[in-house]
Amino acid sequence: MATKLLSRYPWATSPFVIGAPMRVMSGPALAVAVSRAGGLGFIGPGLKTTDTGVDLEEASSLIDKARASSFKTLSSSSLLPVGVGFQLWSDDLSTAMGTIEKYKPCAVWLFAPKEGQKDLDEWSRRIRAVSPETQIWIQIGSLGEAKSILQSSEKPDVVVVQGTESGGHGRMADGMGIMTLFPEVADTLASSHIPLLAAGGIADGRGVAAALCLGASGVVMGTRFLASSEARISRGYQNEVVRASDGATNTTRTLLYNHLRGTYGWPPEYSPRTIINKSFIEHRAGTPFEELKKRHDEAAKSGDSGWGPDGRLATYAGASIGLIHNVSDAERIVRDVRNDASRRIQGLAAA
């Protein structure tokens, strides 16, 4: 299954490493760098759906440059060798379709529908109408969603299974660690023969190798790429991802930071994992929201010092923060985790 999947992305190398479509932070530079390294980079949803077109335009030009230099393999597909993600509950379907038709990304990643499989089916149908070769990826984080896919007449080409270790928005009440969630979803979807990717809590070669053993055809990393030189992220935020450790006690799933930022409307099934800082600590201690909001907005004016243990700004990140110790080029991250994963598997096989 992993080999068949890779054949769709001819520049890609095994094990298949994917850069998650993190909202705003996964921009064209990061996505192209991941693909250049033989992975597949996704551009995240923008603040507005129209932003995605701007990002894809820039990605196209970066890819043209890469093709002109040494990255010939990126030409071996007629599609754009980066993917793009949409946040279904907030993104505009028509705008998205125009963008997909124009840029023909190799893959579109659908996440967080308001009405579950119904919305996923509609987006999938429309995408296949405007760009039949574009592969449809759907992110799920629960067994219930896997069962809905089985019933669907618009089955995706790839399913991303995200464990609760993940950063950013994921399933709240029906999520679970990837160690049990992935194999149970895999058994449930076995008859569909859809390749599955593992996401959530994977930040180094150990996690990549482990995910492959669980049956994944590839792995998705998000938080690890927050600490890449190409991430579209504030320095203060990035420093905090590198600094923080002990994901179990220093991250939590909470809607607090969404609300402090004025973001409302996420479907109730989701909540984001974030690094804990003063806003959450004071919230837990009972400080009223209005006061927290005032302090938050003040901190937002203070630049990079708004993040960190004494900061107050949203620092969405996964439980893998303790495995990330430096900022690195995305290409190096991809090559390092791939090589380390392969070495580990070879080492265990020889033992």
Added chain:
Amino acid sequence: MATKLLSRYPWATSPFVIGAPMRVMSGPALAVAVSRAGGLGFIGPGLKTTDTGVDLEEASSLIDKARASSFKTLSSSSLLPVGVGFQLWSDDLSTAMGTIEKYKPCAVWLFAPKEGQKDLDEWSRRIRAVSPETQIWIQIGSLGEAKSILQSSEKPDVVVVQGTESGGHGRMADGMGIMTLFPEVADTLASSHIPLLAAGGIADGRGVAAALCLGASGVVMGTRFLASSEARISRGYQNEVVRASDGATNTTRTLLYNHLRGTYGWPPEYSPRTIINKSFIEHRAGTPFEELKKRHDEAAKSGDSGWGPDGRLATYAGASIGLIHNVSDAERIVRDVRNDASRRIQGLAAA
């Protein structure tokens, strides 16, 4: 590290599979069967500490029988080739020491101290005084506990790292899925060179292989062995472990069932994962505890029908319930997961 660890248990085969010391349910028959299969079986804590001596007496006689027949390898150690677990907050130290001195189990598994590392250190010192060759295993579920071990002058021989997917009692507020917890603990304890085992959410060859990739020197399974013919468990309970699926929505961590059974006194860091049934559903809906207790005690008289979706009795189990579909001999479970794990790793290495 894995090879060095195995040399302590000369009958054991790689990958090293361990049967968890589940309270009461891991009796002598289960423990001996796991060791006979080339793993290491633990006897769980009893209702009273004196029960452990009775269990070890029976285990000794089972091992003598096994040695007399075909399981010669079990003789290759002067220690008893099964381990034994104690629940430090409730077990009696002096009684435990008498038992360890008399039976000399190859390993003692320490869990749930009232006063953290201080209690672990005292038990370790005392065990080493009465049985110097017995290996000390400590179970942790958080990074904080790993840091305490680093500071200790009575370091254990083995550390078991348990993710929150686990069944029964585990860390509540500072636990995390094994996918990120294990590698972060491994990095923290790297300088100690203590072999680490992975526990929680592992129920088949996929999980075993994944844990090895994360860096584990072996894996511990609990819930899988609840569905073994040798488990000391009611049929109704066992049927429910086999029947239930979707560990994310059908299990939860709650103290409710402890309290319904009249169990109080667990240190506040712990809570057990259990399969949800009517007691929890009605508790969540607001039914007063006294009423739930009455209904629970009534259900306790009804035998095996006290378990199941319409039942009310405690059904401690891990999030791996959806990966367990049959009751099998413990020996077959051990051999199957070991072979499947090895096959997976060989397959990935050859790909």
